[in-house]
Amino acid sequence: DLVMTQSPLSLPVTLGQPVSISCRSSQSLVYSDGDTYLNWFQQRPGQSPRRLIYKVSNRDSGVPDRFSGSGSGTDFTLKISRVEAEDVGVYYCMQATHWPRTFGQGTKLEIK
Amino acid sequence: QVQLVQSGAEVKKPGASVKVSCKPSGYSFTSYGISWVRQAPGQGLEWMGWISPYDGNTNYAQRFQGRVTMTTDTSTSTVYMELRSLSSDDTAVYYCATSGQLDYWGQGTLVTVSS
Numbered sequence: 001d002l003v004m005t006q007s008p009l010s011l012p013v014t015l016g017q018p019v020s021i022s023c024r025s026s027q028s029l030v031y032s033d034g035d036t037y038l039n040w041f042q043q044r045p046g047q048s049p050r051r052l053i054y055k056v057s058n059r060d061s062g063v064p065d066r067f068s069g070s071g072s073g074t075d076f077t078l079k080i081s082r083v084e085a086e087d088v089g090v091y092y093c094m095q096a097t098h099w100p101r102t103f104g105q106g107t108k109l110e111i112k
Numbered sequence: 113q114v115q116l117v118q119s120g121a122e123v124k125k126p127g128a129s130v131k132v133s134c135k136p137s138g139y140s141f142t143s144y145g146i147s148w149v150r151q152a153p154g155q156g157l158e159w160m161g162w163i164s165p166y167d168g169n170t171n172y173a174q175r176f177q178g179r180v181t182m183t184t185d186t187s188t189s190t191v192y193m194e195l196r197s198l199s200s201d202d203t204a205v206y207y208c209a210t211s212g213q214l215d216y217w218g219q220g221t222l223v224t225v226s227s
Binding site: 050104 | 136145149156157158159161162170171173174205209212213214215216217219220
């Protein structure tokens with residue numbers, strides 16, 4: 001199966017500061033249609049996961065514009081421009097190009 | 113708006129089976145597949161499989177092959193995930209989500225396997 005590797009796994013951050021989370025795949029995520037199906041999810045404590053970003057860089061409806069996604073091929077990044085208290089939780093990347101779908105291990109964001 | 117409502121928590125004994133339901137609303141039932149994802153206590157997300165309500169096609173993760181069955185009931189617009197031969201390792205919250213891109217998620221169903 002395709003392996004998704006996130007880093008860091010733990011991310012203590014000061015409110016208002018920017019953060020980046022890296023996600024690398026063991027093979028290219030470019031699908032035969034030319035799109036790259038790399039999604040990012042946020043899971044707040046005690047809640048179901050919520051998709052933030054789809055196809056590398058497209059924000060879902062209602063997602064604040066301080067969240068952005070970038071990358072290509074096998075190397076992807078989620079950035080939060082200014083962390084707010086409501087951003088605390090675990091962030092997962094997931095590839096939806098190949099079967100089976102696979103998730104990264106998760107990155108736990110906490111406030112210092 | 114799109115919503116997915118799952119069935120309630122279950123407690124099962126080792127060796128038993130569990131069947132979790134997921135009822136989507138807010139869109140045409142056969143338009144999008146449904147994925148199932150589970151999360152063991154304190155652990156990450158694990159993709160289990162996907163089913164198309166349109167034609168019943170499925171795609172299961174290898175590690176669940178032979179033990180999981182995903183089905184749909186178009187008369188009630190409900191999707192089911194059955195997991196057999198349960199062990200304590202299957203204690204987890206089970207989620208359904210729309211399509212292969214997991215746009216929208218259900219509230220989760222806690223399945224506890226304990227003797």
